[in-house]
């Protein structure tokens with residue numbers, strides 16, 4: 507049985523995984539999920555990226571939105587607002603609240619996030635093994651300028667959702683990552699993988715944060731198996747989200763080739779760019795990364811499966 511490890515952020519990672527499950531029905535898929543986007547609100551621990559993967563693969567996602575639950579209502583949020591309790595800018599729905607209550611209760615009882623995630627997945631049956639990158643607390647903060655010429659750090663969700671990534675990001679800091687340890691099972695899954703995939707997730711705040719947990723980048727580089735990524739940038743712009751803003755913060759151009767270079771040939775063996783970026787192939791290959799141009803727009807589940815097939819085919823080529 508083919509063992510595939512995928513590093514995943516939120517929507518892009520989740521939709522790619524849905525395609526991968528279709529493309530490799532017999533494979534054992536382990537997902538290492540980003541937890542840098544996690545936020546504590548109303549005394550609850552919210553894990554947007556883990557939940558997006560869990561709901562998407564488990565059939566509970568709000569399809570158009572890409573995050574949160576389908577058939578959602580917002581009574582609790584409205585009642586909290588009636589007490590003047592916010593933040594109002596973060597849309598937590600009633601069904602979603604239940605997930606965060608269960609998670610927070612279990613963590614309060616002493617279970618690590620990895621065990622809690624396993625318990626939540628017992629309901630959703632995502633068909634993959636979903637592991638948080640770490641059981642330790644890591645919070646991505648974004649440094650932005652203030653009106654008086656100073657700097658301040660805001661939580662990633664505040665930057666992303668409330669500020670719509672409008673103020674230029676001067677730095678992205680995964681607070682706590684340096685002290686974090688990979689969650690149980692993460693390093694073993696990487697060491698035992700036949701192929702490792704980087705979906706078209708945000709290279710800085712999603713995959714970059716996972717790679718910032720000491721030991722994970724090294725384990726991937728040392729795994730001795732093909733590592734293949736898919737560009738989240740098509741024609742110089744992010745497919746969705748605001749990855750370009752985060753790339754600018756780390757001094758990386760918003761091009762498919764620059765993102766490949768950012769990961770580097772020490773980590774990546776193969777890189778898929780969209781057909782619109784076929785001009786980038788030669789340059790990426792010259793940098794020591796096997797590169798192919800294929801359609802990379804996840805317009806539907808079939809398109810995502812096609813991308814997953816191309817990623818696995820490129821992994822096969824790299825291995826050969």
Ligand SMILES: O=c1nc2n(C[C@H](O)[C@H](O)[C@H](O)CO)c3cc(O)ccc3cc-2c(=O)[nH]1
Nearest residue numbers: 515516543553554557573574595596597667
């Ligand atoms: O743009 C938004 N994204 C929301 N997201 C998505 C999230 O902010 C980001 O897209 C991811 O963290 C980036 O991967 C949520 C995700 C959850 O799991 C739970 C609640 C939210 C709420 C919002 C929201 O109000 N607005």
